[in-house]
Amino acid sequence: MNSMSLLLICLIIAFCPGPLHGTSDGSVGLLSRIDFAPALLEMISRELERTTGRHFSLIFQPVEASGSVTFNDSTPLMLIEKGIPETMLPEGFEKTGLTINLVWVLAAGRDVTQVLGSQTLTLEKFAALLAELRQNDPQRFPWFEPLLSKNTMRNFCLLYGEKAPKTSTKRHRTAMFHQQPHAAAMLYRAIEAELLNPLSVEADLGLAMEVFAAGDADFVSYWIPQSYLANAALRPAYLAGVSFTPFPISGNRTMLPRMTLNLWKSKEQKIDAIISATDPDQQDAAIVELDFLSETAWINSSYTANYDALIVGDL
Amino acid sequence: MRNIYISLRFKVIVLLFILIASLALIINESSTVLIHEKTREIFQQRLDLLRESIKSYWESEKNLLLNNAMLYAESEKLTNYSSYGLYNLLQKEVERLIAKTGFHDLKITLNNGMTVSSNQSLITRGQPLDMRDTRQNLSLVEVQNHEDGLYLAAEVPLHKLGEFIGRLTLRRKLDDSRMKRTARNLQAETAVAVKETITASSLAESYRQELAKEHLLNSIRKEDVFNIRFGNATWSVGRVNIAKTADGEQVTIYLAISQEKMLSLVEDARMRNLSVTGWVLVIALIISVVFSEKVLLSRIRQLRDGANIIAGGDLGFQITSVHGDELGNLARSFNRMAASLKLNRDHLQHYVEHIEKLANYIQNILGSLKTCVITWNIAGHIETANQAALHEFSDLFPTLEGLSLKQFLSKLPKSSRKEIIKGWRTVREPGNRQFEIEINPGSHAGRKVLQGGFSLLLDNERNPYGLILTLSNITQRKIIEQQLYHADKLSSIGQLAASVAHEIKNPLASIKTLGQLLQEETQPEDSRREYIDVIVGEVNRLNMVVEQLLKYAKPEDSSFREIAFAEIIKPVMSLVHHESERHRVVLQADYLPDLKVFVDSEKLKQVFLNLIFNGIQAMNNGGQISIRAHKQSESPWVTIEVQDSGAGMSAETVARVFEPFFTTRQRGTGLGLAIVKKIIDLHGGKIEVSSEPGKGTRFTIYLPQKQEG
Incomplete structure (x- = not known):
């Protein structure tokens, strides 16, 4: 899905009456490198409403891979991904102090959530669970990932390592997916094992x-507001029964990539009752603050190689 | 039988209207029949065309279904979802794809036996497909007859990167709504039947039942086209065996067209024709009116007006607008007739003028004659009378023409009648017998004396045609002759009296002188004085008589002039006023104010003085004297009457009343009336007297009027 399609979808969401909003109090530009899906945009909108007490329509302004930004400065408020240089921002804007944290987590379907219960998901458990699910239903794949998304690939590489020379050995050729030395190999093995679609x-x-929403996969990576982790009541109804957990990585650890969106406003704009939301830290997960500049740089330099490795199996 | 006037215009219009109306109605009826037959033919063709069309339609439906199925089979999402086990997503996708397409369902059956259908919420798992069956890779379209209805199904293989992964089935249900859609497209009611059942139809339920019965019957008859009654309407139905189901059952499609529509179309066409015919008739009527007006009536009217103009006498009229047709020929004939009439009239007028001149000339001759000319026709009636005759007999007859001899003679005196009859009888005798007749025109005019005779009136063949009576008025001549006779007589008496008067005048003067001397010498108280006074008085009276006698005899100069009668009679009335009152006599004058007389006024005053005094002296006990003067229009006389209511005179007295010295009074001179007679004679007039004892006396004076020139 290209950025223009996303923009269109956002506009449709923004201007169509529905459960996303009641009467709009204005619009807020969203400036990020993430190719937000409609469901995620809805979550951000809800989060913004929760923190400001007002309903805004989101106008998504994607940042191109080259890093260039086309601002729509007709919106007096803008959610801007942390790390975007201020030189790229339009003049006359200032931070409001309000932030929304988005974390990249592993979403588990309702059936799996019931199986998992409250136990912590390790990488081995994850692999075993996938294998069990596959075995139970050989007609479907238990895991699904948007690997065409560069940021998703970047996140996997961030969690499981990126392809580098000599990273794969003969041992790895027979090892299971979770035992692979880098993300591309891991994902390739998972596909090969018919665990990942x-x-x-x-x-x-x-x-x-x-x-994931259709139930054709039990696991999928997911961007959610960080507040959803601690407070399930904040989640939208269609996510009821779905569990979100930080991605398990080797060493029984979990990791939580996090991206921060700062709310900026034009200096002439006055906003009252800004609630400064503070998301509780996820104690058992290592938070990885995603940085716009470094992420963009990686995508431009390393994505292709890692993706190619994933496709051709050049491990 | 009475002729009813019907204008030519009306006849022409009616004729044209009937002709055009008949033509229009014939064309209308013919066209209606033609339309009816053509419509029926077109209808039959349409039904045949529909039967062909439904086959094409069926094929296109199959192709459409197959093409759609193939398009769906090429959907990347469907193949991806099918290949990668995303069955829920696949379910959603097939539901999305099929939504609002009009297809009944979209079903994907995968190799592994998984079946996803748009109308089944559950994904079913069945037996894996038999990959050895080479038909799995074939596409087909078939009719499926299920309990819930008839379906047209297209089944195509599903491939992912060239590998067969399953089969996709797209179905369209042949239900009522589909039949209605087909009916809309084909413009004909449709129904589909399998075996003995109508499975779907665009027809209403009652009609469907009727069709089902017919379907059952027709399964025996095998008619492809037949009629059927739906309600009150007749429908034409075509039958097409379109296909067979997968089970080998015959699928039949019925196409039904209401003939009502056809009949309605025919009726519409007929009404349109009638409307057009109506308009044609209206236009024809207008054209008829215009045609009759412009082409026929205006030109006939021109002829009529021309005839009226000629009848009015203008024979020079010519019709200018002459066209090259029958009316044009008529107009030319009319012009020739008018020209001929004009020529003939000119000739006739010339003759008439000539005759009129001649007649006028003769009439003028007759009219100018002072002699009366009266013609009798052979039947004895007056045919013509000239102006002189009319004038002379105007007092007796208002007109002479047409009078019989008897009527003419009836108002003439007896002596005159005898003379005329004698003349009548002797008309054929040789020599022209002349006779005199006397007529009395009336009380205010003198008698007329006419002299003349009869002549034979001959025609062109010299045969007697009638009689001509010519009479000349010789009254004046007779009067003159009488006056001459009296003048001669009076002249002798007068001359004798004058000589006597001269002889006695001198002695009387002596006697008077001596008598006056005696009076002077005698005292008044002298007894002789009385005798002397008598002598002187009588001498004076004798002198007066002598003076009158001399006056009577003396030839006096006369001064004639035209004067109003009033200027004569008024001084006379004033003069005698006292005398009349003394004798208790009432004077009364009656005359027209503008009445004029040509007289010697002083002498005429003397006439009236003498007559009035004579009247007063005739009435010892009072009375009335009337003076009336008048003039009749055609009479040459002015008539003046002096009438008293005195004692009257005997016939003997009347005969001698104008003689000098004749008097009935003791102290009269006997010259008063003689002088009156003389003065009237001097004027060329005449005086008549009529009197009877005890009834008064009337003097009538006729004075001639002034002769012009």
Whole structure:
């Protein structure tokens, strides 16, 4: 899904009456490198409403891979991904102090959530669970990922390592997916083991969320507001029964990539009753603050190699 | 039988209207029949065309279904979802794809036996497909007859990167709504039947039942086209065996067209024709009116007006607008007739003028004659009378023409009648017998004396045609002759009296002188004085008589002039006023104010003085004297009457009343009336007297009027 499609979807969401909003108090530009799916945009909108007490329509302004930004400065408020240089921002804007944290987590379907219960998901458990699910239903793949999304690939590489020379050994050729030395190998093995849906390599964030929502996958990576982790009541109704957990990584650890959106306003704009929301830290997960500049740099330099490795299996 | 006037215009219009109306109605009826037949033919063709169309439609439906199925089979999402086990998503996708397409369902059956259908919420798992069956890779379209209805199903293989992964089935239900859609497209009611059942139809339920019965019957008859009654309407139905189901059952499609629509179309066409015919008739009527007006009536009216103009006498009229047709020929004939009439009239007028001139000339001759000319026709009636005759007999007859001899003679005196009859009888005798007749025109005019005779009136063949009576008025001549006779007589008496008067005048003067001397010498108280006074008085009276006698005899100069009668009679009335009152006599004058007389006024005053005094002296006990003067229009006389209511005179007295010295009074001179007679004679007039004892006396004076020139 390209950025223009996303923009269109956002506009449709913004201007169509529905459960997303009642009467709009204005619009807020959203400036980020993430190719947000409609469901995620809705979550951000809800979070913004929760923190400001006002309902805004979101106008998504994607940042191109080259890093260039086309601002729509007609919106007096803008949610801007942390790390975007201020030189790229329009003049006459200032931070409001309000932030929304988005974390990249592993979403588990309702059936799996019941199986998991409250136990902590380790990488081995995750692998075993996938294998068990596959075995139980050989017609479907338990895991689905939007691997066409560069940021998703970047996040996997961030969690499981990126392809580098000599990272794979002969041992790895027979090892299971979770035992692979880097993300591309891991994902390739998962596909090969029919645990990860092969369509993942062609799927974007939107398709992945659709597959998960349709119940055709038990696991999928998910961007959610960090507040959802601690307070399930904040989640939208369609996520009821879905559990979110930090991605398990080796060493029985979990990792939580986090991206922060800062609310900026034009200096002429006055906003009252800004609630300074503070998300509780996830004690058992290592938070990885995603940085716009470094992420963009990686995508520009390393994404292709890692994705190619995933496709051709050049491990 | 009475002729009813019907204008030519009306006849022409009616004729044209009937002709055009008949033509229009014939064309209308013909066209209606033609339309009816053509419509029926078109209808039959349409039904045949529909039967062909439904086959094409069926094929296109199959192709459409197959093409759609193939398009769906090429959907990347469907193949991806199918290949990668995303069955829930696949379910949603097939539901999304099929939504609002009109297809009944979209079903995907995968190799592994998984079946996803748009109308089944559950994903079913069945037996894996038999990959050895080479038909799995074939596409087909078939009719499926299920309990819930008839379906047209297209089944195509589903491939992912060239690998067969399953089969996709797209179905369209042949239900009522589909039949209605087909009916809309084909413009004909449709129904589909399998075996003995109508499975779907666009027809209403009652009609469907009727069709089902017919379907059952027709399964025996095998008619492809037949009629059927739906309600009150007749429908034409075409039958097409379109296909067979997968089970080998015959699928039949019925196409039904209401003939009502056809009949309605025919009726509409008929009404349109009638409307057009109506308009044609209206236009024809207008054209008829215009045609009759412009082409026929205006030109006939021109002829009529021309005839009226000629009848009015203008024979020079010519019709200018002459066209090259029958009316044009008529107009030319009319012009020739008018020209001929004009020529003939000119000739006739010339003759008439000539005759009129001649007649006028003769009439003028007759009219100018002073002699009366009266013609009798052979039947004895007056045919013509000239102006002189009319004038002379105007007092007796208002007109002479047409009078019989008897009527003419009836108002003439007896002596005159005898003379005329004698003349009548002797008309054929040789020599022209002349006779005199006397007529009395009336009380205010003198008698007329006419002299003349009869002549034979001959025609062109010299045969007697009638009689001509010519009479000349010789009254004046007779009067003159009488006056001459009296003048001669009076002249002798006068001359004798004058000589006597001269002889006695001198002695009387002596006697008077001596008598006056005696009076002077005698005292008044002298007894002789009385005798002397008598002598002187009588001498004076004798002198007066002598003076009158001399006056009577003396030839006096006369001064004639035209004067109003009033200027004569008024001084006379004033003069005698006292005398009349003394004798208790009432004077009364009656005359027209503008009445004029040509007289010697002083002498005429003397006439009236003498007559009035004579009247007063005739009435010892009072009375009335009337003076009336008048003039009749055609009479040459002015008539003046002086009438008293005195004692009257005997016939003998009347005969001698104008003689000098004749008097009935003791102290009269006997010259008063003689002088009156003389003065009237001097004027060329005449005086008549009529009197009877005890009834008064009337003097009538006729004075001639002034002769012009």
